Amino acid sequence: MMGRTIFIDPGRCIGCQACVSACRECDSHRGTSMIHLDYTDEGHSVASLPTVCMHCEDPVAPCAEVCPADAILVTADGVVQQADTTRCIGCSNCVNACPFGVPKIDLQAKLQMKCNLCYDRTAYGLAPMCATVCPTGALFYGTVEELQAERPGVQVADTFVFGETEVRTGVAMVVPAERVQWPVPGGLPVVEINGKDVRR
Amino acid sequence: MTEPSEATAAAEPDAPDGPSATSPSATGPRSVTTRATLVGVAVSALLILAIVLGSRMLRNFDSALLPYAVATVFLAFGVAYRYTVWISAPGARRLFKQGWRSLFSYENFRQAPTALPRMIATYLGFQKFLGARSHARWAAHQLIFWGCVLAALITFPLTWGWFTFTSGSGSGPGYEMRIWGFKILGFDSLNILGWLMFHGLDIAAVLVIPGASYFLWRRMKDRGAATGQRFAYDLVPLIALIVISVTGLLLTFSSIFLHGGGYQFLAILHMVSVVFTLIYLPFGKFFHIVQRPAAVGMQLFKYTGRKDDEVFACRRCEEPIDTGPYVENLRGTMRDLRLDFDSWAAYCPRCKRVLRGSAYLSHVKKGFK
Numbered sequence: 001m002m003g004r005t006i007f008i009d010p011g012r013c014i015g016c017q018a019c020v021s022a023c024r025e026c027d028s029h030r031g032t033s034m035i036h037l038d039y040t041d042e043g044h045s046v047a048s049l050p051t052v053c054m055h056c057e058d059p060v061a062p063c064a065e066v067c068p069a070d071a072i073l074v075t076a077d078g079v080v081q082q083a084d085t086t087r088c089i090g091c092s093n094c095v096n097a098c099p100f101g102v103p104k105i106d107l108q109a110k111l112q113m114k115c116n117l118c119y120d121r122t123a124y125g126l127a128p129m130c131a132t133v134c135p136t137g138a139l140f141y142g143t144v145e146e147l148q149a150e151r152p153g154v155q156v157a158d159t160f161v162f163g164e165t166e167v168r169t170g171v172a173m174v175v176p177a178e179r180v181q182w183p184v185p186g187g188l189p190v191v192e193i194n195g196k197d198v199r200r
Numbered sequence: 201m202t203e204p205s206e207a208t209a210a211a212e213p214d215a216p217d218g219p220s221a222t223s224p225s226a227t228g229p230r231s232v233t234t235r236a237t238l239v240g241v242a243v244s245a246l247l248i249l250a251i252v253l254g255s256r257m258l259r260n261f262d263s264a265l266l267p268y269a270v271a272t273v274f275l276a277f278g279v280a281y282r283y284t285v286w287i288s289a290p291g292a293r294r295l296f297k298q299g300w301r302s303l304f305s306y307e308n309f310r311q312a313p314t315a316l317p318r319m320i321a322t323y324l325g326f327q328k329f330l331g332a333r334s335h336a337r338w339a340a341h342q343l344i345f346w347g348c349v350l351a352a353l354i355t356f357p358l359t360w361g362w363f364t365f366t367s368g369s370g371s372g373p374g375y376e377m378r379i380w381g382f383k384i385l386g387f388d389s390l391n392i393l394g395w396l397m398f399h400g401l402d403i404a405a406v407l408v409i410p411g412a413s414y415f416l417w418r419r420m421k422d423r424g425a426a427t428g429q430r431f432a433y434d435l436v437p438l439i440a441l442i443v444i445s446v447t448g449l450l451l452t453f454s455s456i457f458l459h460g461g462g463y464q465f466l467a468i469l470h471m472v473s474v475v476f477t478l479i480y481l482p483f484g485k486f487f488h489i490v491q492r493p494a495a496v497g498m499q500l501f502k503y504t505g506r507k508d509d510e511v512f513a514c515r516r517c518e519e520p521i522d523t524g525p526y527v528e529n530l531r532g533t534m535r536d537l538r539l540d541f542d543s544w545a546a547y548c549p550r551c552k553r554v555l556r557g558s559a560y561l562s563h564v565k566k567g568f569k
Contacts, residue, residue: 010557011565027423038550040557049557065537066530068291068498069491081428086488089495090329092522093291093530099541100556101549108332110323110495120427160556162541175564185563187555188544190516 003077006052006117006131007147007156009174012138015039015048019130019139026129027120029082034104034115035130050139052130053102053115054160055080055170062167063094063103063114071112078170079119083112099162099186117171144172159183232288240281247276255361256381267471268359271478278482279490286491290536294529299497302504315503319496329495340414344441347407354400355474365397402452405445412441437485440477447473502526514548516555521548 015037023033036051056062061080064072071087072094074080082103083094090110095103103114118128122141126132131141140147148154158172161183173184251269255261261269287296302308303316322328327345330338357363357379364378373389377397387393396403416438419425429435447470454463480486505525512524521527527545534542544552 010560028427030424036550036553038553038557040554040561045561047557047561049553049560051553059537059539062534062537062539065539066291066533068289068295069494070286070289070292075428085333086485087491089492089498091295091495091498092526093533095549096521096527096530096545097534097539098549099544099552101552103549106332108329110329111333116427120423123428162544165540167541173560179564185556185559186541187552187557187559188541190547190555 022129022133058168066097155180162186162188236284240277243280261361271475340411343411351404516551
């Protein structure tokens with residue numbers, strides 16, 4: 001962590017879906033959007049959460065580690081690429097192992113697809129499509145210094161916790177200053193399912 | 201063209217310090233290398249033995265084809281070595297075992313005896329999944345695939361001295377085709393069958409050239425294909441196929457229209473391109489030829505694991521995830537790799553995102569609401 005990357009601030013997301021539409025225009029996966037926009041408390045809150053690939057650094061790319069066909073490569077700049085079309089056998093291991101729920105699978109085409117940080121753009125220093133169009137800055141592309149220059153006092157976190165396991169990522173989230181020393185909860189352990197407390 | 205700097209494979213089997221090496225249940229990198237080397241040597245030795253025996257103690261061996269035969273021995277070593285390393289990684293190892301277990305399971309024999317041949321035809325022969333990606337790519341790949349299959353069926357046995365064409369009259373036109381010294385069929389070299397027999401490789405070249413050219417054109421023009429492509433990995437295989445096919449056709453052109461002019465030079469050029477490709481095969485894009493059958497094993501495992509059409513459902517939203525045995529297999533792979541959040545595999549991707557969003561909402565940035 002952390003060169004030029006995406007910083008996600010769910011507090012700024014208004015759920016406009018501009019990122020979803022723009023992602024579809026990316027040349028490396030034209031026609032298919034790789035970004036997910038979820039409403040975390042649908043019916044009760046307008047809060048929404050955009051999810052791009054977090055480009056896990058430690059452990060490095062769990063999706064690639066569980067891939068039985070060695071189809072997912074990580075480039076030296078830390079970008080976890082989408083599956084090599086030649087190798088991918090469409091087994092869904094990556095889809096179900098990803099702690100962030102990012103990869104998609106086309107079962108007919110036997111092909112995994114995921115956000116590749118718009119590699120056709122970021123390799124040339126351009127911002128990814130989603131960050132380019134986001135009207136509220138919920139998705140910001142740049143260095144942490146550039147982010148803090150625009151938003152004085154803002155803090156970011158790049159570590160998430162799933163149960164006992166911490167995952168450090170290449171993409172970071174904006175967090176309140178008092179939370180910066182703690183890893184961001186990843187949702188595991190699950191405390192409630194459909195309104196029922198499942199901790200016991 | 202976007203060329204990523206040195207690609208490091210997170211799960212690259214060649215990487216001795218890859219993630220599989222950290223697995224407590226995985227074999228150490230040194231022992232994997234040793235085992236892969238031993239398997240490679242054993243397979244190469246078996247091939248040499250098969251060449252010697254199949255060519256009737258080298259009596260039928262064509263010494264002019266020696267470089268090709270040597271290249272196939274290196275090919276056998278490379279494929280066996282890379283294959284062994286590949287299936288030593290946790291993800292591949294588990295799937296490899298489950299695929300074979302499914303194949304020989306009672307369930308498979310009893311309930312789906314035709315599943316395997318059907319899957320082999322669908323995935324490996326007609327590659328239906330490629331049609332779902334793009335009809336043009338499917339057509340081009342079919343041309344390359346059947347061209348290469350035809351070429352391999354002709355050239356490998358020829359270079360090993362397994363096939364021989366003999367003529368009782370010395371110069372034809374009646375020929376006998378023999379395999380391992382046994383007569384298979386007799387034919388007249390001047391009729392259609394004879395023409396097809398002697399021009400099989402030309403036909404293969406005519407199939408491969410348009411297919412490989414299409415993919416080469418696509419790699420130049422399609423920005424999706426060009427994203428992250430690497431010259432050695434993505435372009436060299438296509439160039440190699442085209443060079444082999446064109447030089448092969450030029451040999452025929454030389455013998456028919458130039459009375460053999462330039463034949464020797466072309467023969468060497470053709471041989472160099474073939475030998476290079478055979479040696480490159482295990483370590484580049486062509487290795488997918490060896491890997492692709494894993495898709496059949498995977499599919500068979502899922503097929504036999506789906507009892508009464510029941511699937512494992514997401515614990516939160518109850519959307520189907522996959523078959524129960526498959527999810528359990530994945531969780532085992534994750535534990536092998538010390539990815540200790542394997543219980544997360546019981547939730548669908550959307551629920552994982554929503555639960556993470558809820559946790560952020562309630563524990564990180566409450567004003568987010």
